[in-house]
Amino acid sequence: MxxxxxxxxxxxxxxxxxxxxxxxxxxxxxxxxxxxxxxxxASLGESADVEVIELRDLAHDITDNLLxxxxxxxxxxxxxxxxxxxxxxxxxxxxxxxxxxxFKSFFDVVDKDSLAGTPVLIGATAGSPRHSLVLDxxxxxxxxxxxxxxxxxxxxxxxxDWGSGDExxxxxxDRVARAGEQLADLVAGHTTRRPGAFDADAVVPxxxxxxxxxxx
Amino acid sequence: MSNESGMQFGIFSVGDITTDPTTGVTPTEHxxxxxxxxxxxxxxxxxxxxxxxxxxxxxxxxxxxxxTLLAMIAAQTEKIxxxxxxxxxxxxxxxxxxxxxxxxxxITDGRVDLTxxxxxxxxxxxxxxxxxxxxxxxxxxxxxxxxxxxxxxVVDWKGHFRxxxxxxxxxxxxxxxxxxxxxxxxxxxxxxxxxxxxxGDGFFANHIFWPASHTAQMVQLYRERFEHYGHGKAHQAYxxxxxxxxxxxxxxxxxxxxRPYFDNAPVYGHGPxxxxxxxxxxxxxxxxxxxxxxTLGFRGYVGxxxxxxxLMDHAGLPLKTVLEQLDLLGSEVVPVLRREFAIGRPAxxxxxxxxxxxxxxxxxxxxxxxxxxxxxxxxxx
Numbered sequence: 001m002x003x004x005x006x007x008x009x010x011x012x013x014x015x016x017x018x019x020x021x022x023x024x025x026x027x028x029x030x031x032x033x034x035x036x037x038x039x040x041x042a043s044l045g046e047s048a049d050v051e052v053i054e055l056r057d058l059a060h061d062i063t064d065n066l067l068x069x070x071x072x073x074x075x076x077x078x079x080x081x082x083x084x085x086x087x088x089x090x091x092x093x094x095x096x097x098x099x100x101x102x103f104k105s106f107f108d109v110v111d112k113d114s115l116a117g118t119p120v121l122i123g124a125t126a127g128s129p130r131h132s133l134v135l136d137x138x139x140x141x142x143x144x145x146x147x148x149x150x151x152x153x154x155x156x157x158x159x160x161d162w163g164s165g166d167e168x169x170x171x172x173x174d175r176v177a178r179a180g181e182q183l184a185d186l187v188a189g190h191t192t193r194r195p196g197a198f199d200a201d202a203v204v205p206x207x208x209x210x211x212x213x214x215x216x
Numbered sequence: 217m218s219n220e221s222g223m224q225f226g227i228f229s230v231g232d233i234t235t236d237p238t239t240g241v242t243p244t245e246h247x248x249x250x251x252x253x254x255x256x257x258x259x260x261x262x263x264x265x266x267x268x269x270x271x272x273x274x275x276x277x278x279x280x281x282x283x284t285l286l287a288m289i290a291a292q293t294e295k296i297x298x299x300x301x302x303x304x305x306x307x308x309x310x311x312x313x314x315x316x317x318x319x320x321x322x323i324t325d326g327r328v329d330l331t332x333x334x335x336x337x338x339x340x341x342x343x344x345x346x347x348x349x350x351x352x353x354x355x356x357x358x359x360x361x362x363x364x365x366x367x368x369x370v371v372d373w374k375g376h377f378r379x380x381x382x383x384x385x386x387x388x389x390x391x392x393x394x395x396x397x398x399x400x401x402x403x404x405x406x407x408x409x410x411x412x413x414x415x416g417d418g419f420f421a422n423h424i425f426w427p428a429s430h431t432a433q434m435v436q437l438y439r440e441r442f443e444h445y446g447h448g449k450a451h452q453a454y455x456x457x458x459x460x461x462x463x464x465x466x467x468x469x470x471x472x473x474x475r476p477y478f479d480n481a482p483v484y485g486h487g488p489x490x491x492x493x494x495x496x497x498x499x500x501x502x503x504x505x506x507x508x509x510x511t512l513g514f515r516g517y518v519g520x521x522x523x524x525x526x527l528m529d530h531a532g533l534p535l536k537t538v539l540e541q542l543d544l545l546g547s548e549v550v551p552v553l554r555r556e557f558a559i560g561r562p563a564x565x566x567x568x569x570x571x572x573x574x575x576x577x578x579x580x581x582x583x584x585x586x587x588x589x590x591x592x593x594x595x596x597x
Contacts, residue, residue, distance in 0.1 A: 203407075210360065213375070
């Protein structure tokens with residue numbers, strides 16, 4: 001694990017990419033957002049450990065988890081990386097007017113309380129800019145339900161965004177840089193701490209459980 | 217009971233009525249219930265110690281009334297302990313549980329214990345007039361009442377989930393004044409491990425649907441809390457485990473015969489491969505020796521334990537196959553497990569609970585000890 005100049009432990013950034021093609025523009029956007037976040041953290045004197053989770057590699061495991069109720073070791077490691085991260089970058093392609101089913105299925109097998117308070121930067125890719133509201137109509141409500149702190153600026157990249165723009169317009173790289181800075185600002189002030197479900201101090205003592213019931 | 221290891225071995229039945237995927241045959245409810253009785257009787261014949269039946273209130277299950285089923289089995293057996301997997305502590309009236317199981321305990325001369333659970337079917341709550349959001353609270357309050365009904369002659373009681381009781385005595389009283397031993401079953405709720413520890417009751421880990429690491433953590437938590445509540449050392453807590461096996465003389469035959477049942481099974485069918493599920497959970501499909509080796513390994517992560525139950529009659533396996541599986545379990549597996557589990561087992565690890573040893577344990581306990589029993593705290597009066 002790298003450490004910041006300040007000697008503080010690096011901030012852990014988990015990147016979830018739901019792109020299916022290889023190479024994928026979803027992964028490309030996810031990587032650029034991760035780079036921007038790392039730069040943003042560096043400017044604040046913090047370093048970043050970035051871990052990328054490619055959902056394509058876990059597609060069978062995610063389906064199995066939906067059916068059996070428990071994750072495979074590989075999926076369990078991916079879930080742990082996301083839920084223990086100090087910040088999350090979540091990027092989905094747009095499929096049929098929303099995030100992809102795989103993207104949703106991954107967050108379906110993540111415990112609903114395990115991203116509460118975590119800063120999340122959302123991104124989406126599509127073939128057409130007409131899908132750009134997917135960020136605010138699909139991804140943002142999903143992370144609102146999970147009680148994550150969603151970065152105000154999400155980044156949408158249509159195919160044409162990868163080759164357009166001039167000095168007079170705000171381009172994809174500008175939006176990526178600003179979004180990365182916003183996530184870095186949130187992550188710099190945040191450390192995720194989640195006690196394990198089996199930690200003795202996470203257990204409500206039985207007397208307390210009884211007391212809650214007996215109090216009218 | 218030939219019981220050199222102090223452990224009990226048996227089977228537990230979900231009681232699912234599932235089409236045999238190899239023949240397309242679906243047993244009727246009548247056939248399935250009669251098969252469960254035949255299986256339980258055969259479990260005794262092959263030398264097993266425990267038969268446990270589930271409780272369900274919806275198709276494709278027929279075993280809605282466990283004490284009725286267990287009484288029929290008791291009438292046709294001599295020694296086997298009759299138990300449940302599980303009794304729904306959430307939606308059954310605790311007064312009726314107290315009565316039903318105390319009656320069964322009396323007429324079977326103490327061959328009864330029970331495993332409490334919360335069930336896995338959401339609509340059971342509203343069907344019985346309960347609120348699923350209160351699942352854990354129902355388990356806690358209902359058992360607090362059940363415990364008092366069995367340990368106190370006259371009970372005054374008021375709670376949230378049933379009518380109050382004034383001067384109520386549950387009848388019949390438990391045999392010899394000793395309540396049927398209670399196991400608390402859970403897959404994932406730490407509250408239930410805590411509840412089992414608080415009362416000094418047993419904890420039964422389902423074990424079969426989840427990775428071993430998960431079970432290990434749940435059992436460890438229960439053991440630590442058992443010691444915390446002063447019932448003994450952590451290694452003296454009462455632990456039961458589920459297990460799931462399918463055997464043939466040689467391993468390849470077992471895999472070939474079981475695969476269609478696995479692939480179409482309720483709960484995990486059409487999901488992971490048999491190989492992945494075997495690697496990720498305690499399911500063992502192979503030779504009797506492989507089952508022995510895997511089962512002996514359970515001790516490595518839960519410690520010396522008291523009860524091992526195997527799931528055998530499910531997923532549409534025909535009766536004849538189940539009886540053959542029991543033959544292998546009784547003749548080739550369990551005798552070795554009894555011997556091997558006895559090796560290195562500390563003398564102060566309690567034997568698996570029976571009515572006789574629970575009566576003896578109560579007789580040994582001094583009055584000073586019983587008044588310090590945290591379960592006697594008048595929390596819900």
